[in-house]
Amino acid sequence: xxxxxxxxxxxxxxxxxxxxxxxxxxxxxxxxxxxxxxxxxxxxxxxxxxxxxxxxxxxxxxxxxxxxxxxxxxxxxxxxxxxx
Amino acid sequence: xxxxxxxxxxxxxxxxxxxxxxxxxxxxxxxxxxxxxxxxxxxxxxxxxxxxxxxxxxxxxxxxxxxxxxxxxxxxxxxxxxxxxxxxxxxxxxxxxxxxxxxxxxxxxxxxxxxxxxxxxxxxxxxxxxxxxxxxxxxxxxxxxxxxxxxxxxxxxxxxxxxxxxxxxxxxxxxxxxxxxxxxxxxxxxxxxxxxxxxxxxxxxxxxxxxxxxxxxxxxxxxxxxxxxxxxxxxxxxxxxxxxxxxxxxxxxxxxxxxxxxxxxxxxxxxxxxxxxxxxxxxxxxxxxxxxxxxxxxxxxxxxxxxxxxxxxxxxxxxxxxxxxxxxxxxxxxxxxxxxxxxxxxxxxxxxxxxxxxxxxxxxxxxxxxxxxxxxxxxxxxxxxxxxxxxxxxxxxxxxxxxxxxxxxxxxxxxxxxxxxxxxxxxxxxxxxxxxxxxxxxxxxxxxxxxxxxxxxxxxxxxxxxxxxxxxxxxxxxxxxxxxxxxxxxxxxxxxxxxxxxxxxxxxxxxxxxxxxxxxxxxxxxxxxxxxxxxxxxxxxxxxxxxxxxxxxxxxxxxxxxxxxx
Numbered sequence: 001x002x003x004x005x006x007x008x009x010x011x012x013x014x015x016x017x018x019x020x021x022x023x024x025x026x027x028x029x030x031x032x033x034x035x036x037x038x039x040x041x042x043x044x045x046x047x048x049x050x051x052x053x054x055x056x057x058x059x060x061x062x063x064x065x066x067x068x069x070x071x072x073x074x075x076x077x078x079x080x081x082x083x084x
Numbered sequence: 085x086x087x088x089x090x091x092x093x094x095x096x097x098x099x100x101x102x103x104x105x106x107x108x109x110x111x112x113x114x115x116x117x118x119x120x121x122x123x124x125x126x127x128x129x130x131x132x133x134x135x136x137x138x139x140x141x142x143x144x145x146x147x148x149x150x151x152x153x154x155x156x157x158x159x160x161x162x163x164x165x166x167x168x169x170x171x172x173x174x175x176x177x178x179x180x181x182x183x184x185x186x187x188x189x190x191x192x193x194x195x196x197x198x199x200x201x202x203x204x205x206x207x208x209x210x211x212x213x214x215x216x217x218x219x220x221x222x223x224x225x226x227x228x229x230x231x232x233x234x235x236x237x238x239x240x241x242x243x244x245x246x247x248x249x250x251x252x253x254x255x256x257x258x259x260x261x262x263x264x265x266x267x268x269x270x271x272x273x274x275x276x277x278x279x280x281x282x283x284x285x286x287x288x289x290x291x292x293x294x295x296x297x298x299x300x301x302x303x304x305x306x307x308x309x310x311x312x313x314x315x316x317x318x319x320x321x322x323x324x325x326x327x328x329x330x331x332x333x334x335x336x337x338x339x340x341x342x343x344x345x346x347x348x349x350x351x352x353x354x355x356x357x358x359x360x361x362x363x364x365x366x367x368x369x370x371x372x373x374x375x376x377x378x379x380x381x382x383x384x385x386x387x388x389x390x391x392x393x394x395x396x397x398x399x400x401x402x403x404x405x406x407x408x409x410x411x412x413x414x415x416x417x418x419x420x421x422x423x424x425x426x427x428x429x430x431x432x433x434x435x436x437x438x439x440x441x442x443x444x445x446x447x448x449x450x451x452x453x454x455x456x457x458x459x460x461x462x463x464x465x466x467x468x469x470x471x472x473x474x475x476x477x478x479x480x481x482x483x484x485x486x487x488x489x490x491x492x493x494x495x496x497x498x499x500x501x502x503x504x505x506x507x508x509x510x511x512x513x514x515x516x517x518x519x520x521x522x523x524x525x526x527x528x529x530x531x532x533x534x535x536x537x538x539x540x541x542x543x544x545x546x547x548x549x550x551x552x553x554x555x556x557x558x559x560x561x562x563x564x565x566x567x568x569x570x571x572x573x574x575x576x577x578x579x580x581x582x583x584x585x586x587x588x589x590x591x592x593x594x595x596x597x598x599x600x601x602x603x604x605x606x607x608x609x610x611x612x613x614x615x616x617x618x619x620x621x622x623x624x625x626x627x628x629x630x631x632x633x634x635x636x637x638x639x640x641x642x643x644x645x646x647x648x649x650x
Contacts (some may be wrong), residue, residue, distance in 0.1 A: 015598060020231035033361035034141050035180065038205060039386070040540070040606035044597050051590035064360060064386075 001074060001084050008070045011048055016041065027070040042067050049073070055081050086447035088317040091458065098461035100491055103313035107348070114279045115305045117286055118161070118194035121347035122154040123277070130350050137326075137372055138183050140357035146183060150350070153187060156266055158275035160184075160191025163264060167245055169222055171196025171278050174288060176215060176223040177333070178233065180204050181357035184249040184266050185333055188224050189343055193286055193305070196278030200288045200300075203334030204229055208236045209552055209603045213297050214290045215240050218498055224264075226250045234258065282306035288498055289336045291436040292545030294534040300498030301436045307340075308348055310440035310492035314460060315345030318432060319376055320405045320447045327353040328369070329378040335542060336436045337409055340492070341378055362390040366398040373402040380410035382540040384417045384429055385571045395424045405447060407432055410541020411573040412529040415453035431456055433529070435515060436543075437507070439492030443484075443527050456519065456527040463490055466512070467521055470533075473510035481520045481530050485512035535629050537566035539574050542607050546629060549610070552603050553578060556596055558586040563619050565633040567612060578610040579632055581618050588615045 005027050013025055016037050023036070031037045037045055046062050049055070057080070066076045077083040088094055109115055125131075131151035138146045148156070169175060175197040179185040185201075192199040200218055202211065211232065215223070222245035225233055233246055237260065244260060251263035280286070286305045290298040315321050319341065327346045331337035346353040354372045358364060360383065369377065406421060406429045413431035422428040430445040433456045443465060445457035459465035464487035466475045476482040486493075488508070497504045507514055518530040537544045546564035553562040560583040566574035578596075586592065593613050601609035620631045634641045 018229070018231040020234070021228055023228065030141070030359075030361075033359045033364055035357075035359040037359075038606050039360055040609060040611070041601060043611050044594065044601060044609065047590070047594045047597065051594055063389075068361070 001078065004077060004083055005070050005074045007052070008049075008073050012037065012045070012070065015044070015048075025070075027074075029070070030068050031070075032064045032068045037067070039064060045073075049077065053077065053081065053083055055083075087320050087322065088446050088448070091446050091449045091461070094317070094461040100309055100313075100462055103309045103491075107309065107312055109309070111282075115282055115308065116193060116277055116280045117305050117308050117344055117348075118157055118190040118192075119277050120308055121190055121344060122150065122157050122194075125150045125347065125350045126154050128350060133350070134352045135347060136183065136186065137352070137354035138357070139355070139368065140180070140182060141359075148183065148187075150347075153190075153347075155271050155273060156187045157190040157194055158272040159269045160188055160266065161195035161275055161277070162272040163269060164192065164195050164197065164222070167222070167247075167262065169195065169197060169245065171280075172198065172285070173222065174198045174200050174218040174220040176200040176202055176218075176220045178202050178204055178206075178211070178223050178225040178229055179249065180226065180228070181332060181355055182226065182249070183355075184224070184226075186343055186355070187266065188249075189333065189339065190347075193280075194275065194277045196280060196284075198285045198288050198302075199339075200290075201333050201339060202290070203332060203605065203607075205607070206334075206605045207601070207603045208232055210298075210548075210605050210608070212236050212239060213548070214300070215243060217290075217297065218288055218300055221245065222247060224249065227252070230261075280305045283495070285495070287339060289339070289436045291336075292536055292543045292548060293503075294536055294545065295547050296503075298545060298548065299500055299503060301336075301494040302496050302498050303439050303492065304495055307439045307492035308344055310490055311340050311344045312348045313462075314441040314444075315341060315349050318430075318441050318444045318446060318460065319345065319378060319407055321346060321349050321351045321376055323350065325351050325375045325404070326372050326402070327351050327376045327378070328356070328372070328374045329353065330356075330365075330380065330383060331378070331409075336439070337378075337380075337541075340440055341409075360386060362387050362394055366395065366400065369400050369403065370398045375402050375404040376407075377403060377405075378407045378409070379429075380541040381408050381413045381417060381429075381431075382410060382572050384408060384413070384421065388417060388420050389571065392424050400425060403427055406430065409434065409441075411538045412454070412456070418451060418453040428453075433457070433527070437494045437513075438486070438490075438515075439494060440490070442486060442490070452522075452524075452526050454528070455522075456529050458525050458527065463487075465527070467519055467527075468510070468512060468514070473512060473514075476520075478523055479520055481518055483533055484515040484517045484519050484527070485509075486515065487511070488513050535565065535633070537564070537574050537576055539566070539569075539576060539607055540572040544576060544608050549576060549578065549600060549604065549608050552600055552608075553580065553596070555603075556599050558582050558592060559596065561619055561627070563627045563629050563632055564610070565629055565636055567636045569611075575611040576608060577612045577614065577636060579614050579616050579619055581616055
């Protein structure tokens with residue numbers, strides 16, 4: 001699980017923060033409600049996870065709440081796809 | 085009793101002159117939006133009234149009275165002048181929804197500058213296009229967005245000042261960069277407000293079209309007449325209201341009705357600067373006892389998705405009047421809001437160019453769910469045919485058109501008078517939207533008359549995205565259309581033919597999507613890419629977007645006689 005969280009966290013930092021933006025993000029930082037990943041960009045985060053783990057996340061499961069932190073996303077992937 | 089009274093009575097008696105008189109304006113007087121929203125309200129005896137309740141993510145809530153707002157907007161105007169900025173200079177606001185955005189907007193207007201708000205999620209390419217066209221002299225931004233500005237400053241020779249509102253001194257500022265802390269800056273009680281007249285330029289909002297680069301719709305200080313009276317009559321704001329407009333001032337709703345409208349009416353408003361979250365939104369309404377709520381159909385549909393149960397956890401009994409703007413409000417959303425909030429959302433229609441609401445559903449007027457409503461008193465609207473530009477019969481679909489002359493109508497497109505003129509046909513301003521009028525005079529939206537994509541209430545131009553896609557090394561050609569979406573009405577879909585040597589893969593799909601998100605904005609990012617061997621073209625080589633769009637919407641493709649290789 002910690003490896004999964006690290007992959008997601010690294011991706012979020014690399015893709016959604018501007019170079020030079022030193023906003024601190026942890027596994028519990030609100031991503032959607034915190035304005036780091038907006039609702040449109042959430043689609044790209046979902047596509048990343050689908051490509052990385054060769055899965056298809058149903059739209060009904062990909063809610064702003066489920067994507068609102070690295071912890072939430074990791075829980076979703078573990079529960080739905082048994083990814084650790 | 086609603087402010088408007090009877091819609092039918094207003095149709096007979098309304099005149100813009102009446103709105104001028106209510107504001108104490110006479111032809112030829114000075115009229116400055118910044119002054120009307122702050123100093124004038126204080127002179128009316130409301131200096132200790134709260135103008136703004138603000139909450140942001142991870143920050144302490146703040147509140148400002150009208151008098152504090154008057155002084156802070158003075159301070160900003162004074163600071164900008166001290167830097168060397170002059171009246172007529174374009175000054176961009178590139179900020180999240182922090183108080184400096186709202187007061188910066190009014191401060192710019194007070195010193196005579198032209199405020200150019202830009203959505204803070206814009207990427208470098210979107211910024212360059214808009215700042216280059218406007219020859220913007222200064223940009224007000226924050227640490228978080230400074231890297232984006234630094235990346236483009238060298239290609240913008242006209243950009244002389246970069247003002248950072250939250251610099252903490254942890255990293256040195258560079259050439260052209262200036263730290264400004266609104267709350268610590270010299271408090272300027274008396275400021276020599278620029279003596280703007282009715283036709284003095286005020287705001288420059290960029291909007292997308294089917295072809296070419298985004299165009300800057302230029303507004304004037306006199307627009308406040310429309311914004312004042314439509315806020316009063318459509319949003320029905322009253323002295324004791326607590327108003328919440330969820331729009332970002334990077335777009336016109338956020339300035340016309342998120343700054344000017346409520347404050348020229350002397351009404352308290354609140355701002356929540358966080359991403360969308362149903363629970364936080366409801367909590368915010370409950371905490372501040374919001375009475376009037378102006379939002380977007382996309383947001384309403386997103387709330388609908390979260391269900392009815394969550395609504396019951398909050399006391400939302402303060403809500404008195406609900407309105408929406410951005411794209412058509414579907415009948416289901418109207419019925420849902422009536423069920424869960426006990427009030428229907430009232431759809432309003434207008435656009436960047438109109439500067440204020442032009443067609444709407446009004447308090448106390450019967451709502452036909454799914455309809456746009458009726459023209460605002462003082463606005464002459466109709467639906468025209470596409471050939472001779474003459475009014476069509478009841479029930480026939482045509483182009484929404486407005487008789488020019490209302491106060492907040494845009495005055496030109498910056499640097500683009502020819503395109504501005506092309507918007508007028510047969511004495512009418514053509515909005516670019518298709519609709520019909522029923523036997524009771526209600527307007528019913530059908531769709532855009534061009535290829536512009538309305539996603540979540542924001543217009544996105546396909547040309548800008550297609551041009552950016554071609555800069556990706558794998559893309560040979562592309563076409564971008566709107567695809568139906570249950571929440572955002574439309575989302576961007578790209579059809580892409582790859583260059584030889586590139587293979588379709590999930591990784592490439594994601595790479596191209598992220599390429600556009602970073603270069604332009606999340607709104608412009610394709611939510612879906614369909615890789616195709618080639619694109620449908622006319623014999624002269626022009627890509628036929630309409631074929632692809634019809635495919636997405638399940639519509640008839642129409643005449644294909646000019647299609648190449650059909």
